[in-house]
Amino acid sequence: MTDGAAIGLPPIRHNDYSPLRPAALGAWEPSLPVSVVVPAHGGQHRLDLVLAALSAQTYPDHLLEVIVVDDGSEPPLRLPEIAPPDTRIVTAPSGGWGPAHAVNAGAAVAGGAVLQRLDSDMVVCREHIEALARWHHLCDHVVAIGAKKFIEEPPVTPAGVHEAVRGGSLADAFDLSAALPSSTEETIARLDGLKASRNPYHVCTGPTVSMRREVFHAVGGLDPAVPRGEDTEFAYRLAQHGVVFVPDMAAEAVHLGLPAQRLAPERAVRLVAPYLAHRVPLRRDLRKDPGRRWLVPYVEVVFHVDGAGLEQVREAVGAALSGSVGDVVVTLVAPWPEPSAERRPALGDPAFELRLMREHFSHDDRVRLAARVSATPAPIPFRYTGPVSVPPAPRTLERMIDAVQRDRLGMLVADLAGGRTATLERTEALGRARLLGATGATAVAASVEATHGLRRAQRAEFWPAGQAGQRQGAGQGRTVPGPEQERPAPKTPGRPGPGKGEAERRAPTGPAPRKPRTLLSRIRSALLQN
Template identity: 75%
Template sequence: MTGGTAADLPPIRHNDYSPLDPPALGAWDPELPVSVIIPAHGGQHRLDLTLAALAAQTYPDHLMEVIVVDDGSEPPLRLPEIAPSGARIVTTGSSGWGIAHAVNTGAALAEGRIVQRLDADMVVCREHIEALARWHHLAGYLVTIGAKKFVEEPALTAGRVHEGVRAGSLESLFDLSGALPSSTEQTISRTNGLRASRNPYHVCTGPTVSMRREIFRAVGGVDPGVLRGEDTEFAYRLAAHGVVFVPDMAAQAVHLGLPAQRRDPQRAVRVVAPYLAHRVPLRRDLRKDRGRHWLVPYVEVVLRVDGPEEGVRAAVGAALDGSLGDVIVTLVAPWSKLSGERRPVLDDPLFDLRLLREHFAHDERVRFADEVSATPAPIAFRYTGPVSVPLGRDTLERMIRVMQENRLGMVVADLGGDGEATLERTEALGRARLLGADDVTASIEATHGVRRGDRSEFWPADPKAAPLPAAPSPATRVPATPETPPPAAAPAQAQARAQGRETASPSAKRTPGQEGRDSLLGRLRTALRN
């Protein structure tokens, strides 16, 4: 049961993996080898317990290797007596440090088709690896998440843990009645096992998660530049790649020790915020600083260079000067033809293209491409539209609002004779690519939904360009009160009063400053009369 191609499987709408039917534990024959990657820094005793539990797994020994990555422990970690037969210890060397670097080091050495990340202070149940791996035998674009509870570390030996896990009972080792549940499990329960979750990547925070090896490598592994929150940032890139997140509560685990966040919750939140603000554009709550430029933009605006230079510059300017400033513009044209060899400057056959490139060459918000990339990931959305119809000031916000409210994968605006403009959700586009779809729009329709609208919905008439309201007719004006009868006025003066301004006789003599006072008094009188 290795799972057919993605095209053989029923379409999964958003993250609702209900169409998938995993085999019962112990009632199937695994075929895919698993590589368990354990980043570790010190904590030899806890590592001994983790390896003892892995040595008692139901997953076949010949299909499981365990790679412990020693991230600069002093003294160096050693392989204990009770460990899986395929276990080994490697070191990160001097090229880097941290959890992300250690995980990447292990994944680069992994020979298994499935990569399982596990912390070095986890005691897992005997079916843990099997429970998560069974899903990967069904489809290659899943990310599976195990369950965990936190306990104060009891006095246990590796031998005792091995016997307890092999007997099939974590309760015999830990008092789970007093265990601290993970907040991710609460979210999983509240969203029907993440089937109804809008952003399931939020709960994919480790320390037990698995995926196909090609998925891990396709998204570039874990970012070693993110020292805290690296699992959330990695999960966001997985989501943008189009994966489906599947939590399996049968994959139980106990985390030795309480969460580090409990020591200083405020500091734990603060240290994560700047990393995620720059790299997870969906975290709008972290991007409240106006005028900032972020590492990963919210929207990529793709414009094909055609038409006159002035039109292209206007379209770029409209994209960068909209109400949503968190964008980057990609200009698509045969830029690779612009060589640096000697040429006639004024008679250059590529004169216009070269001049246009120079206009934007030093703007970090504009980039050049010969072709549209297969995906804008990790950017959250991609807009593609004609240069002949520049974006309205709030067009992107309108399109994104429609998309987010309805959890759509694509919004298409009919521009009449100018063609179409589309906004794609990167996650939906990634899913279509993982499914090998020939018709991307049809695939997105099946997995996320497509909404079509007309130009007026996303390019409404500019209120500033709308005509001023007409002055009310004499029949609808409120008559003056008897106490303040209006003086006779010329037609021009009456119209001026109706519009809230006052005119003066050309022959009237004014003292310095009187003109401003008269104008203000006139407006007040008019307001009182009307």
């Protein structure tokens, strides 16, 4: 391990990577092999320029391999005369297409300890690979982000680019005075290099980004089903894994051509929106449709139900699914009996109650049955765990999430009667604890407290007096500001405005309906409101 804890550094709190002190460029000795994966579809001349710049890097040749993934180019791509010594072209496997598919194919055959994605229209400066790789020598859960500017492609040759980069200046090959700055760099500067960012994944765009190879594979690589915005979706999963995002502006690059958002801004936004809505729950601005179900829920609610009765569990599940936060999944944990064709006494079955529960919930895709709690609910961003005997009130989940978001907590523990507790955990904090080697509930809680913060609270803060048993229609709930705003959540609900980005604001939930008088009517009410 080379993480901060292993080399005696204090834990990195949130995304404040200040404890990491990288060596000056040219003043250290690299040891980690780097695999540069370049997805490409056509554009032979641009690829030639990219490889010419890579052939002039300060990172040692014997630690650098370049894998160009030809994603269905016609004619097929070829290796140019000027390229790093260990460069090869592989063909993306059939059955898929697009940048995500190509990057995954390259990562599958890469041998380096560090994976560097570089698009086939990104011409990098001489120290680009070195600048990003130095962070991975300090910490094994860093995602390093390079800088970029957009330019119109000039009439340059690979030999001219190679000479300019080897001489130490991209300006000798490109007119940087006419370059268009990246909006992500403005966000990075405004948020102190992302050290003050609440959601740093949002600016982790794909054209130049690097990470340890095991981190890439641990989160499952990129999602080929996402045709655009796949880098943002991937970065969201990296965030839930617990990584630290580090932008390094010394890793300069020029992007050949203007960004697609400038060429067709409306269509670009519309293309991304539905894919991110399903896969990035923190994009509350994209989940405004009441009653919808999404691919990745916002909250996992966990109940341990061994020894509980069916009616009690039904009430708890109904409470979780009918509150003011609508995109919820419930996990029921118990030693569930396996289905069997063997004859058994139906009425005298020792697992009678659990068999009834399993059948009652087995056809509802919002309810999962599990034998144990997973170490992390990723990619779901929050997990609530509480006693089945104390169901959440209509706004319990909403209030707890608001508190966690407002105070940037990793864990919130509400003390209930009789020594019981209800806990809301932030998934990225659990992921960080795992990356730091914490195992067991006590060690995980201590790690979460050190990196993200932990607070204990009283029941009344989240179960207001007079609300027990009330039910509320299953809406999407209020949301809090996203990374564009990077500010604490409002304390009062407000209607979402038309602003762009991850505006995590919530719509008013309205007054709770009158409490039904019978259990059957409460269940019927909850079902009708879903």
